[in-house]
Amino acid sequence: MVQSLDFLKESPSQTAGPYVHIGCVPEFAGIKGVYPDQLGAAMVNDKTRGESIVITGRVIDGSGTPLTDAMLEIWQADADGLFNSPAELRGTADPNFTGWGRQPTAGDTGVYLFETIKPGRVPFPDGSLQAPHISFWIVARGINIGLQTRMYFGDEKKANSEDPILNRIELNTRVKTLIAASKGNTYTFDIHLQGENETIFFDI
């Protein structure tokens, strides 16, 4: 006989459903006056260090239709590659940058938009540097468990070519699904749930 491994099981996920906005972005859902502001709406202020950028795109289903009821959250390092988190032990991140954003896709066009800054590079566990990237988490009606992916920057070709995660992806033809096209300070990152261009999603 041995002792039992008495770990608990994670609570199983359930879909965010069509009304996730009520709980997470209530002002967007038209519910005003309960909270003073909408969490995750502003990631930066006028003192935030770094290069201001806009990330925009759509979440597209298997029929090619953009989702108008999705919600996205992003998480990223500051301009120096530090996270605004207690588990960041390498230094203190920019206090004027939250690192975390939350936005719905627009109810008419399905477009989402984040105003943020370009993140610095952060280390991989082996000490090498990862390319600048932003973690994404996508929920919506019909998505049973939040989808995790990463966005890399189309104008960081050298860093991308050195990135330990991009280099680990065997199906090289799919790497492009993680790379946002750049135009000025705007990066376009469409997320395809299915089909020829299905985005790489992670179990991470």
Next chain:
Amino acid sequence: MKNTQPETGAFFPRDRDWHPKAYTPGYKTSVLRSPRNALLSLGNTISEITGPVFGHDMLGERDNDLVLNFAKPGASAIGERIIVHGRVLDERGIGMSGVLLEFWQANAGGRYRHKKDNYLAPLDPNFGGCGRAITDENGAYSLRTVKPGPYPWPNGPNDWRPSHIHFSVFGYGFVQRLITQMYFEGDPLIPLCPIANAISDPEAIKRLVAPLDMANTIPFDARAYKFDIVLRGRRSTMFENRPEGN
């Protein structure tokens, strides 16, 4: 001696057979919204073990009181008054403090305050349907609300959602992020629900069903239901092969 250093170990992998699969045709909307390729498995890096934290100072006095937080002065939401309380633990059984929970639900008649909800049940002018709480030093939280009504939804010809409260949960790392739903003990609609049944293991569904908790019921005021939430555990940071930089 209490270890106050934040933990930085990698999170336990998700048990993808315990969670609902992406493609669950009984829940029709999942058909076009489910990735078809295998997920790419990776270990955690610092991008995954870190995450945003929220302080108790961001909470308003009535944030966890859905009976009053949208009601006009002197009024309150209509319905069966209930308290939902419990703890947020990780898979190691450790209570997690400082966890932000956000909840949303239909009113007592089963109607959401949302422009896309056109169910014929009436809106309650004193019920908004959202609330939030942050767990205390033991991982405990509580909220007061009215029991949400079941509602019909367009899936099969006659599908009804069991009474449920949606929960959004932040852990300490961005990859602990979780959205789930709480159901109520004894609801005969649970075994009929295509969304609950997207979870294949009946034991897993049970973890989402809150029992009636008479011990914490407030006599002549509100019944109580107990709902514990478990987030991913993480490896001990000791003796971990963790080269500098992470």
